[in-house]
């Protein structure tokens with residue numbers, strides 16, 4: 001996390017203003033804002049506005065900028081704590097974005113399991129509704145979920161079609177891949193277990209359900225041995 005400390009302190013960050021506090025010799029950085037947005041500030045720990053800025057460093061003598069010391073940055077400046085960070089700070093999703101990604105991931109895993117190997121049994125549908133509500137889909141009902149699965153089947157011929165597997169794998173990787181690096185191992189395993197419990201709700205795993213869960217585990221960057229261990233563990237633990 002590349003914090004940058006401007007030479008002259010906070011007063012010197014304001015472009016176009018002379019240095020404050022009587023710093024007569026040193027380097028002053030004049031910052032220019034390139035763009036702004038929202039990020040998760042690793043300094044003050046929350047979703048904050050940021051400005052992406054580049055700076056021009058100048059050698060200052062008797063308060064007068066003389067020699068150019070070249071460009072510096074770009075940096076990300078937090079609007080709240082005003083600390084500077086490297087651009088890699090923008091790689092981390094905001095907490096709002098992370099919770100949306102997590103919700104979408106649960107939805108994708110649930111649908112992937114439900115649409116595998118035939119129409120969803122009532123028990124599986126029940127389990128799926130509970131899981132989706134727990135993930136924040138408050139208005140999810142069995143009727144709506146059933147209708148969605150029927151629509152998916154009619155639309156794509158996904159049910160009972162072995163050729164649909166690559167498409168399903170792509171969906172799982174798209175929904176889970178970007179999320180995986182930001183989850184702790186326990187969080188990734190919990191997502192897989194949610195899918196496993198829905199698969200188990202209407203009886204033992206079918207080969208297609210195992211395939212889908214293995215794909216989900218792979219997308220979540222869980223080791224295949226751990227996926228196998230978790231799938232067995234799910235058969236032993238009650239919901």
Ligand SMILES: [Zn+2]
Nearest residue numbers: 041044078081
């Ligand atoms: Zn901050």
